[in-house]
Amino acid sequence: MSGTLNRPIRVLVAKVGLDGHDRGAKVIATSLRDAGMEVIYTGLRQTPEMVVNTALQEDVDAIGISILSGAHMTVFPKIIALMKQKQLTDVLLTGGGIIPPGDIQKLREIGVGELFAPGTTMLTIINYIRDWTIENRNF
Structure with missing residues (x-):
């Protein structure tokens, strides 16, 4: 493996549920774009079904969920289940927000990638x- 890709990485950034705070998601989306990634930002009030369907349509490499509402133990498992149902098992599900360490561990155990707390560097x-x-x- 060469350590590089011959194409831009495609990332879907989404806000799920009634969480109306999207400044962090917009900062993430802009930073990923500035790093050379193709970013699809879905905006506010998405459902897990909308997120997974968009990920499928856009052929993304990763889905990033920004969540501050406390609904992470509902949102992430639902998205993982839908990803498995739609055979998106080779797509990264990651995210960040206000998520207690114990919940991060439980989410990691069901297949969620790294979850980032506020203050994590963009790099x-x-x-x-x-x-x-x-x-x-890398295909």
Whole structure:
């Protein structure tokens, strides 16, 4: 493996549910775009079904969910189940927001990737998505 891709990494950034705070998601989307990734930002009030269907239509490498509402233990498992149902098992599901460490561990156990707390550097997030994609989606 060469450590690079011959195409831009495609990332879907979404806000699920009634969480109306999207500044962080927009900062993430802009930073990923500035790092050379193709970013699809879905906007506010998406359902898990909308997110997974968009990911399928856009042929993304990764889905990033920004969540501050406390609904992470509902949202992430629902998205993982839909991804499995739609055979998106080679797409990274990652995200960030206000998620207690114990919940992060439970979500990791069901197949969610790294989850980032407020204050995580953009470089950490960019490198994680880039490294995961190169390792798992370099085709």
